[in-house]
Amino acid sequence: MAKIKGKGIKTKVWLGCFVLGLILFFSGIISVYEMRSMNKFVSDVIADNVQSIDVAKELQAVAEEHNLSLMAGIEKDYAVVDSINFEEFGTMFNEKRNTFHTPAEQRAADSVLFAYAAYMQVVGEAGEIWQFDEFLRREWFFDRLQPVYLKFRGYLHTLTDEAERNLIENSQSLQDNYHRSAMPSFISMLLTLVLVVLFNYYLNYYVVNPLLKVNRGIGEYRKFGRKYDEKIDSHDEIAELNSNIKDIIDLNQSYKNQLQKK
Numbered sequence: 001m002a003k004i005k006g007k008g009i010k011t012k013v014w015l016g017c018f019v020l021g022l023i024l025f026f027s028g029i030i031s032v033y034e035m036r037s038m039n040k041f042v043s044d045v046i047a048d049n050v051q052s053i054d055v056a057k058e059l060q061a062v063a064e065e066h067n068l069s070l071m072a073g074i075e076k077d078y079a080v081v082d083s084i085n086f087e088e089f090g091t092m093f094n095e096k097r098n099t100f101h102t103p104a105e106q107r108a109a110d111s112v113l114f115a116y117a118a119y120m121q122v123v124g125e126a127g128e129i130w131q132f133d134e135f136l137r138r139e140w141f142f143d144r145l146q147p148v149y150l151k152f153r154g155y156l157h158t159l160t161d162e163a164e165r166n167l168i169e170n171s172q173s174l175q176d177n178y179h180r181s182a183m184p185s186f187i188s189m190l191l192t193l194v195l196v197v198l199f200n201y202y203l204n205y206y207v208v209n210p211l212l213k214v215n216r217g218i219g220e221y222r223k224f225g226r227k228y229d230e231k232i233d234s235h236d237e238i239a240e241l242n243s244n245i246k247d248i249i250d251l252n253q254s255y256k257n258q259l260q261k262k
Contacts, residue, residue: 016202020195027191048101049167055096056160059112062089063156067149070126074137078130086123089116100159102166108159115152122148210238214245221249 066086073081093113100109122145129140210232217230228249232239 016199020199023191023195027188030187045170046167048099049163049170051099052101052105052163053160053167055099056156056163059089059093059096060153060156060160062092063116063149063153070123070145071141074141075134078127081126081130086120090120100163102162105159105162105166108155108162111155112152112159115148115155119145119148119152206234206236207238210234210242214238214242218245218249227253 066084066089069084070081073084093109093116097109100106125140125144129137213230213232217228220226221228228246230242230246232242
């Protein structure tokens with residue numbers, strides 16, 4: 001405070017504005033950082049969830065296509081069945097398995113993998129089954145393969161449901177934590193309030209109150225003839241003004257006293 005008292009009034013006003021601008025600048029940086037962090041977090045979470053859902057549905061579509069192709073081949077030669085690329089699902093699954101991040105999704109993915117292995121084991125019997133007539137093929141497909149496929153498809157649905165549930169939960173969580181996005185505005189409002197109070201105190205302490213003291217001293221001298229003895233310790237232009245006013249009033253009072261003696 002002592003160092004500030006020795007500064008000129010222009011310097012004090014400039015210093016106050018500089019501090020005000022500096023704090024607002026850092027407040028703006030905090031606001032921008034928080035908003036960017038929030039936007040990036042939301043974008044990443046939603047993108048991961050949507051990707052997980054898309055992959056799970058894509059896997060379902062591939063499995064369904066292969067199963068329908070196999071059913072359509074019941075009435076055809078084994079060459080048609082043999083042309084079905086059943087390994088496509090396994091290749092796709094291994095390539096995109098890392099899109100499932102949560103423990104629940106990973107457990108569901110493991111179940112899909114085991115069910116797929118069981119399904120492929122039964123599919124491997126097709127070469128032998130196709131040596132028999134259409135009736136036995138159909139019986140094998142619906143009685144032997146289809147229950148395994150339905151279990152396999154059920155795990156795929158579970159994986160999809162888990163990915164969709166994560167999207168819903170994350171969306172709800174983001175909505176519940178929406179106050180984070182409003183935090184920069186709250187900080188700015190709070191800082192603005194603090195700055196207004198501080199700047200008001202600053203101006204009152206160094207400008208308004210000293211001028212009021214000078215005005216009060218002049219008024220008491222004019223109305224009641226009291227000696228002007230106001231003291232201002234700010235050591236700036238207002239203090240200099242107060243000293244000059246005191247000198248003028250003292251000279252004026254001395255002149256009046258001389259006139260009265262005559």
